[in-house]
Amino acid sequence: MRIGVDIGGTKVAAGLVDSSGAITHKTRVPMISAGTAAAGFSAVSAAVETIFAAAPEARAAVTGIGLCSPGPLDPARGIVINPPNLPCWRGFPLTAEVERVFGVPARVDNDANAAGLAEVLWGAGQGYANVFYATLGTGIGAGIIFDRKIYHGRTGSAAEGGHVTIDYRGPRCGCGKFGCIEALASGPAIARLARAKLAGGTRSQILELAGGLDEVRAEHVGAAFREDDAVATAVLEEIALLLTVWLGNIVDLLEPDCIVVGGGVAEMMGPFFEKISCNLPRWAINQRAAEIPLVMARYGADAGIAGAAALCE
């Protein structure tokens, strides 16, 4: 039994996770991201204490506390370096503090790395050694699991899969590069593409659901697609192609045993997974690319909790 703590800029979610990866108790408290490091840490303590209060047997049984924290991090030393979203924790020795307060081993990593590990240990990537995990949502994050362990790279910054460019002359990404898959196929990019297609006055359920062109978000596109809307279908087909090109690059570099995708955009794109797999050999030199399972993540909104807990395996 282990506790997973998912720390964000505005909230801390924590859960008790059993040996099959099931989350048996969950809580969520506000994060205190400004002020002192201790104030921020008090939110983490409060979340963990809430779990112990709900499951008193856990206090003796928990063998580790894992944490996902905004980066950059030094996972090996358990230190939060200088997260833009958590200014209070610059250089904060998070795992040492958790170990001191709760008396059990603690580990920290970024959320996509951790979520990828949880999928390999308990989820859709179970049974595979080398897995590429991606979370497709407002941003696109990734985790590379080699030999059932997180691959960190030189300083812990590997697996920035969302910032692989497939179109260096394309639109600018928030990161400063051009044509990153995050700039092309994230939630905001889906909304942008839909708005562009609708700007000419085309009728679509997307507009009815959104209430106006400026209000269009990715979830409206997803909902309209489920109603067979033609514009929504065209938008998601373009996104499917972009994801195919991107995954082709991943396969040609890493040839993973399995590709696991999660997040809101992944759920929206589920009906296209088979098509993406089939088309992968067109966008990979690897002619056996279609054999690589492309599967939906087990963990949705709880990926951070499960991932954090997986760090303690």
Add this chain to the structure above:
Amino acid sequence: MRIGVDIGGTKVAAGLVDSSGAITHKTRVPMISAGTAAAGFSAVSAAVETIFAAAPEARAAVTGIGLCSPGPLDPARGIVINPPNLPCWRGFPLTAEVERVFGVPARVDNDANAAGLAEVLWGAGQGYANVFYATLGTGIGAGIIFDRKIYHGRTGSAAEGGHVTIDYRGPRCGCGKFGCIEALASGPAIARLARAKLAGGTRSQILELAGGLDEVRAEHVGAAFREDDAVATAVLEEIALLLTVWLGNIVDLLEPDCIVVGGGVAEMMGPFFEKISCNLPRWAINQRAAEIPLVMARYGADAGIAGAAALCE
């Protein structure tokens, strides 16, 4: 002491390699790529026997014979699967045959994987655990070394770094994808870019060296660049940008400890390495990307021999 054998569609090169990676004896014989598997194998035997004849002490001292063979291969089982350039060896158990004939352990891998390993063991990547190796020439090959071992992926087809696309709406690559770095920055792509710039009638030493527009090859661009030719400089600056974008993707996915590049185009691009490194943070979300050493390979034309020998370490 080990023997490295580099098998191509038209020749077999072999060398005796000492424990520091120095190639002390070398030979080259024609490959017999049509006909029976045994005929093809006789060329390998002849190359190895030539080495033994030149260095008789090697017959007792050699601890392994490594081989680079055209793929696809099954490195784990030592089998050549169905190489387009070596039709005689479809399903051929190459390492078993070498072990039977020469009585020492044998290993096989593709040339870029093997050359990458040689660089890590004995060359420009020495001292690093995770290295991205690329050979830039007529094609672009790559090898990924993780934890000082070749990373093969699911079926041995990982590390096809030359077929990472950075421009999916760009020119078609020989592999069928669009905008692969091989289609944009290999030797033939450099020649194509130079011809395009010269087609309007611009004066350039490239044309004098080549003798005509249709005769322009990458080496003419390299030679003209060394003479400060403006068109050649403009061409190689464009190539440097394309390589920067591509390496940015590699860094964002793999964050290697070191990047080693070899091959004729790499030698031509040597004067741009520092600029590529400096610009890498513009094309990587990793803001420490410029710290990653970008270095010239130790092995040039002998990369296959050294690589093959490295497989026996």
